[in-house]
Amino acid sequence: MPAADRNALQARYPEIFKRPASARLAMPAMLLAALAIFGFGLVDLDFSPTRLIAGLHQLGWITMMMLPPDPGSSLPLYLKALGETLSIALLGTTLAAIMALPVSLIAARNIVPDVVRFPVRRFLDSVRGIDTLIWALVWINVVGLGPFAGVLAIAVSDFGAFGKLFSEAVEGADRKQVEGIRASGGTTLHEIRFGLMPQVLPVIAGQVLYFIESNTRSATIIGIVGAGGIGLQLAEQIRVLEWQKVSFLILMILVAVAAIDWISGKLRFAIIGRRAVA
Structure with a gap:
């Protein structure tokens, strides 16, 4: 670059060519x-x-x-434990979504004023800040060992996460449909039911499907501390050093997670495609 042009640029944009030492x-x-x-x-x-x-x-x-994986004579028991783990993940996630949906409306800034929204959001942050494993230990001491404690642990933990995600989906919804319902004389409930919900329900469904996949792994972990499922069997076989059974249980978990991932992916794409067509 010619010197004249460079000098002209330096004179025009001094903040770029003469940045302070701190920057x-x-x-x-x-x-x-x-x-x-x-x-x-x-x-x-x-x-x-x-x-x-x-x-x-x-x-x-x-x-x-660990090689080769071998369940021995415990295959029926392991299949039952895997079904228990999948049930924990499904029921816990479903309960969390059902509880979080109405709360998320109260936590959305485009529905309620900040004086109401702020404490609700902080409550959701507090619930979400405690890990699922900690909730499992708490509920095991409250209701005892077994899958019921696992369902409650996942439900409470995901309640905080769903409340935040659902409220953000509501806040990001297009206001044109809501304004159209308001202009036609609709009430606030009509605005939520016919203006907001049709927009956010596909997003919510996709998030719930993803959490079901993720909670299958979480249900395995909390099973190790006594919340039932295949995690309990895995911890027991590790304790007695039955490594061939451990590898078989790990393969079962991997296959189950892969299958759920494939199914939830298909459902998410179907929901997104239907939303795009609508």
């Missing part, structure tokens, strides 16, 4: 800070390459002990 050093400083935090974390958590290599050797030995 130039901000990115390197953040990178150095992130690197320092990463290094401190490795030291504080006692990260050791020697232990990692030894652990990989142990992992290889366990993997060899």
Whole structure:
């Protein structure tokens, strides 16, 4: 570039060519800070390459002990436990969605004023901030061991997540349909029923299907702490070092999750396609 043109650009855009030192050093400083935090974390958590290599050797030995997968005589029991896990995920997710839908309307800023919305959103944040595993431990002490505690744990945990997601879907809905119903003399309930719900229900259905898939894995984890299902069987076989049965249970979980993912994907695409046509 000719010097005259460069000088003209510098005179026209001085903030670009003469950036302050703080702006130039901000990115390197953040990178150095992130690197320092990463290094401190490795030291504080006692990260050791020697232990990692030894652990990989142990992992290889366990993997060899898992082959071939063999359920022994426990296949009917494992199939029943897998069905229990799928039931926990389905019932827990469904209960959470049913409870969260009316609450999400109260948490949407385009339906209620902020003085009502704010405490509801903070309540949902509090519920969502506690992990499903913690809720499982709580409900096990409340209602006892078994799948009922697992259903309640997933329902309560997903209630907070669904409340947030559903309310954001309501807030992002097109206002034209609502305004048209209002202009024709409709009440607030008519606006919600005929203006908002037809727009957000396909989004809500897609989110519920995704959570059913995700909660199948969560139901396996909470089963380990006593909430029933295949997780309980998996923890028991790991405890007694029956690695061939462990590998068979893991394969069952992987196949179930893959099947649910495929089915929910088809349903989500069908819902989205129907919405696009409508």
